[in-house]
Every structure is written in structure tokens, then in C-alpha cells.
Amino acid sequence: QHWNFVNDNGYIRAGDHGTHVAGTIAAVSNNKKGVAGVAGGDAAKGQKGVKLMSCQMFFTNYDGSTSSAGGAAAIKWSADHGAVISQNSWGYNYDRDGDGKLTGEERTEALNARITVSDKAAVDYFIKYAGCDNRGNQLPNSPMKGGVVIFAAGNDAITMGAPAEYDSVIAVGSVAADGSRSSFSNYGEWVDICAPGTNIMSTIPGSKYSNMSGTSMACPHVSGVAALIVSYFGGPGFTNDMLKEKILKSANTSIISKTNQIGGLVDAYGAFAYGNDKAPAKITDL
Numbered sequence: 001q002h003w004n005f006v007n008d009n010g011y012i013r014a015g016d017h018g019t020h021v022a023g024t025i026a027a028v029s030n031n032k033k034g035v036a037g038v039a040g041g042d043a044a045k046g047q048k049g050v051k052l053m054s055c056q057m058f059f060t061n062y063d064g065s066t067s068s069a070g071g072a073a074a075i076k077w078s079a080d081h082g083a084v085i086s087q088n089s090w091g092y093n094y095d096r097d098g099d100g101k102l103t104g105e106e107r108t109e110a111l112n113a114r115i116t117v118s119d120k121a122a123v124d125y126f127i128k129y130a131g132c133d134n135r136g137n138q139l140p141n142s143p144m145k146g147g148v149v150i151f152a153a154g155n156d157a158i159t160m161g162a163p164a165e166y167d168s169v170i171a172v173g174s175v176a177a178d179g180s181r182s183s184f185s186n187y188g189e190w191v192d193i194c195a196p197g198t199n200i201m202s203t204i205p206g207s208k209y210s211n212m213s214g215t216s217m218a219c220p221h222v223s224g225v226a227a228l229i230v231s232y233f234g235g236p237g238f239t240n241d242m243l244k245e246k247i248l249k250s251a252n253t254s255i256i257s258k259t260n261q262i263g264g265l266v267d268a269y270g271a272f273a274y275g276n277d278k279a280p281a282k283i284t285d286l
Contacts, residue, residue: 126147
């Protein structure tokens, strides 16, 4: 399912940013083409990957301007239509003069920013009701009771980033290939976890591929791992708190210095192994 919240219709206008984020999560894996998404399944074995629900909040017009809609409606709508993971590679923009940097009042405003009342209400709704009926009980066909909301920390290289700073969400910072904090990544004790976000290759419209950088690129790595965990452990009794614990408690803190203030590095295998009391699968060959 999908919905365009800018035009209030079912037509999704493909854009470079959203398509790039989607590819990092769900580009088909093991098909000898392009890139492999974190939760892209295994084409060679006929195993499908994660299902994406496109909730379009902004797009670039033909004249270069940007049209946008608020995130609250999209977050609530996705919960009401079956999503249990909310991937958000967006944030609030305080670069009023469009020069690509925050100075003076812009910087002050960004450092003092917090999640808006409407976005907070939508996030709280998603966390409580995703995968559930209107009484908060897990639906029989839902893989998880409650939802997990994941946000990009922001790209202003400052110690704040709204709405990612909200305690109830997983805030994702960005690291470069050498394990250092990406120069653009926001940081602070409020950032929960980090992932690669510098020069990330992924899909763009027109069956093409491109490198992009940003916490927007780091965020879907974490969302992809979340999808993998739900695909394996999800079912009756599996909760959003269980998912958050697996992702956050398994993050690799030996690679990323604490001075970076962006949490540990997301670890897909570590998330699977954390707290796992399931017996290993039967060995069929050596």
C-alpha cells in the first residue's frame, strides 16, 4: 500500500532521495544486479525481501522547488495500514537562507528545536498501535505488537536534531568508511546508534544507481536490520521493546569511539544473536 500525502492521492512521484533510501533497505539481493538491500531477500533461492509502504511527504517539482506535507499524517496512516517499522529519513530545516549552513539565528533555532506536538502524537500513536487493534492488542496476523520509529539524526553537524531527539524514537547518526563520525552528522547523547552514511551506493529512479551521503543514508541501514529481525523473530508475543533491545543492545561499541557521541555501530548479526535462546538449525551438509 502507498499514499502521496503532498497531493492526497495514490500516485507516488519517484525521487532520488526516497528511492535511494528504499534501495538500501529493500533492493533485491543475490540477483547479480546493482546493489543488495539490507533486507532484500535472496532472489536465487526465491526468498522475497521486506515489503515497503511508500508514504510520500515531499518531492522536487520540475522548477526545482520542493513541495511537502507534514509527517504526522503519514506516520499515523502507515500504522493504520499495517506497518510496524517507521523509517524516517527527514527532519526539520532551519537553513532559512538556503546557503547550505546554519549561522546566527538559524543555528540557535536548530539547537533549541524539539519535535512538534503533532509529530510527537503521531510517533506515540505508531509506537502504541502499530500491529494492534484499537485497544492495543496485537492483531493475529501482525508480526509485532507495537511499532518502532527510526529517524535520521540530521546533517547540520550540531549537538541537536529534531525530531530525532525525541526519546521514544531510535536516532541514527552517520559514520564514514574509517569508522569516524561523518563530518555532517548531528551528534550527542540522544543519538542511539550509527550506521554507514558517507558515499553510500543505492538505487535511484530510472533503473540507475548513485552515491549519496547523509544520515538519511545511515537511517535505512538500521531500518533494514529491524526488518530482518522482525522477519525472523516476529509473530504472536513479539513486541516493539524486544526489537529495540535487540538492535540497540547489540550495537558494536568497540569500533566507534565514544567521543563521536553517535552510539554504537548497528550490527545485523549481533542483533540476531542477542538474547537468542532458539536452538540452531539442523546441519544438512558440511
